[in-house]
Amino acid sequence: MRWTLKPKPDSQLVSQLANQLNVSTLIATLLIQRGITTYEDARQFFRPNLEDLHDPYLMKDMDKAVNRIEKAIANQENILVFGDYDVDGTTAVSLVSSYLRSFYPNVATYIPDRYDEGYGISLKGIDFAEDNSMSLIIALDCGIKSVDKIAYANAKKIDFIICDHHRPGDELPEAVAVLDPKRSDCNYPYDELCGCGVGFKLIQALAQNRNQTIDDLLPYLDLVATAIGADIVPITGENRIFAKFGLDVINTSPRPGIQALIQNLKKKKLTITDVVFIIAPRINAAGRIKHGNYAVQLLTEFDLEQASTFAAEIETFNIDRKDLDKQITKEALLQIEKNQEQKNFTTVVYQEDWHKGVIGIVASRLTETYYRPTLVFTKSGDKLAASARSVKDFDVYNALEACSEHLEQFGGHMYAAGMTLKEENYLKFKEAFEKVVQETIHPDLLIPEILIDSEMDLTEISPKLIRLLNQFEPFGPQNMTPVFLSQKVNDTGYGKTIGQNDEHLKLFVKQRNSEGFGVIGFGLGDKLNLTKNKNLFDIAYCIDENEFNGNISIQLRAKDIR
Structure with missing residues (x-):
């Protein structure tokens, strides 16, 4: 290690802040290291307040999104809420669909099948909307790169509102509205929201339009806090406010679905760590082992007895997930040792029968063991699919971008990404990825810090x-x-x-x-x-x-x- x-902050600044706040220089030092240098910064940090949330209409296209939803409601259109199968996606779908259903009945949800459809917006999902006379799709935690899929929907006269937080590509999809604080032309003051966070900004804007207050939206924050913990976004700014109040909801009056997941715990008070290690893996297990619909069903159920039945079902998925995770990690470690690949700058492994639902967890385990940017591949239809995990301060997304000629598609963040490629390109890609990492990573980053x-x-x-x-x-x-x-x-x-x-x-x-x-x-x-x-x-x-x-x-x- x-x-x-x-580095020690400027001693004068430390003394000044310590005096203003009447705290020790140690506490003042810790605050300054977190970017908190004034009394007002400290007030917002120690006393997060829902009043400090930004106006949702500061987000580019928010007015267009709200107008299109209100038009759909006025015209009695059928709305489809679509989202990814992970925690961020399923909580976002649960949040937006349950909010809309609180005053409008014609709302359905759709989570793509991890194995049949893969990540993001799918043609099958758009066809489902067409078959069920749905003229508006709200996509959450995905869609920012789905240029072709949105064009396909447009040809069928189906409108899209995209709520995403991933980095956009060179071209934005031709949707009615594209809500993504990472858009280069979006001046929203905080760009670290998760997908569920962007979904919350959408319902916040709708609520304002309907003369509701932020207090009316408080019950939805258990979902946002869960997504923040699971998606490992910074707990700063708005995310800190969401996490603080969301945890309060989880600990005092969680929705029945979350209550059912935590009712057998001995802990009096859950922290964000408990959300990450207890709640999130169970929600995730649904999409990993069976189908993300199970998670949405659980999180939108308002009868505790029924929610408990769903939670018990999800618990069995989680047990299966743990067994698979252990087995595949063991096989992957043997593969690395056999091929002496622990000497590489990267860890890239592949076995065609590995369960696609747990390769992301296995990638995390291998990163913990060898501390290298890691990719775990498995067979997915006629292609190979992989999950990527990185080490601290190394941007695996940029590394994948540098090898993108060998990939069919990829997307994600600095520390976690997913991709697909043709089987014949696997070895070429593996070689290119090793070369890119070798040339760009600082050797210190290969030692845990x-x-x-x-x-x-x-x-x-x-x-x-x-x-x-x-x-x-x-x-x-x-x-x-x-x-x-x-x-x-x-x-x-x-x-x-x-x-x-x-x-x-x-x-x-x-x-x-x-x-x-x-x-x-x-x-x-x-x-x-x-x-x-x-x-x-x-x-x-x-x-x-x-x-x-x-x-x-x-x-x-x-x-x-x-």
């Missing part, structure tokens, strides 16, 4: 510090849980390994005259020897509150020790 200490916010003594850890750090939540990209460094600490002699294969580390550490703190180091069991015989060592860690038998104690979660 590379330990990188973030621990980014440390600040060095501090263990004596500085106090209940007051914990209370303030808790107010930094919800954590996520661009506002990660703070990581601290304490030097020359020692274990009091009770250090041990725990877990099935002794893979985790448990310590009780002190630093000079400080009080002692319990330490848990997940995956750090092999570091036990460094801590024996009261040896001094440095520790990089996050601070947690550990609840056991009703007692709460401060615990350090070690990221690494040396």
Whole structure:
């Protein structure tokens, strides 16, 4: 692991902010590192407010989108809400369809089949709309590159409104409205929304048009918070407001579908991490194993008993997903070792019978193991399909763009993407991708990095510090849980390994005259020897509150020790 200490901000700025907010210089430092430099910035950060959401009409084409929907309602047209099969897409479809149905009945939903239709807008979906006399399709979390598909719909006199957050190509589709804050000609003040977030801006604009207030839309924010967590977008600006209030909804009055997913949990209060690791994988499992429709069915169900039945069904999909994920990861690791490809700058693996629904998860697992930009391919019809995952600070989307001559289609983000290619182009593409990454990646990026916010003594850890750090939540990209460094600490002699294969580390550490703190180091069991015989060592860690038998104690979660 590379330990990188973030640069210290200007000391004068730190003192000034610490005085204005009446906080320690440590807290002021953490705020400045997150781009918060004024009293007003800090107010918005610590006290997210729905009033601080931007006017949805600042988004290019929003007026056109609202006018077309209102026209459809006035003319009693049938509307189809279409979205991708992942968490962002299914939550967005659930959000927009349930909002529209609250005052208009002629609304249907459509999620493409991952295996039969693939990602994004499909010809089959447009044909479905035509067969069912639907003259308006609202596409969520997809469509920004679907130039040909929109042309196909236009020829059938079917209008499209696109709500997307992916990067546009050189040409925009000829839709009635294209809502995407990443459009170069869109001046919307915040461009890090997820697909469900763009969907929320659409219903916010419709609500304004219908004299509703933001309070009327509060019940929909559990869906937006779930999508934000699952899609790993920055938790800054509007996303921070959505995540904060969405988590409040999840913890107080979630929709029956989400309530059914979490009702057996022992936790009193769910965090964004729980959303990422508990709620999102289950919603995702529907589209991975069976069909995304199951997720929409769950999230738009308003009877708890019925929702519980759907949730139980989705739980079985999730168990199947876990088994497949383990098996395919094992096979992929064997393939890499056999071909000695761990020496490459990239990890690219292919097996034709791998389940398409879990290759994205397997790509993430392989990235954790070898820390390389990773692609996992499988057979999809007469083509090969792949999921890509990247390492911190390397843009895999740009790398794919540089090899696009070998691809049929691709799309995604800096850290995650998907693509298809012809089987005969696989080896050429694999070679080109390795070459591009080799030429463009900085060697340091191939070593996992621990980014440390600040060095501090263990004596500085106090209940007051914990209370303030808790107010930094919800954590996520661009506002990660703070990581601290304490030097020359020692274990009091009770250090041990725990877990099935002794893979985790448990310590009780002190630093000079400080009080002692319990330490848990997940995956750090092999570091036990460094801590024996009261040896001094440095520790990089996050601070947690550990609840056991009703007692709460401060615990350090070690990221690494040396």
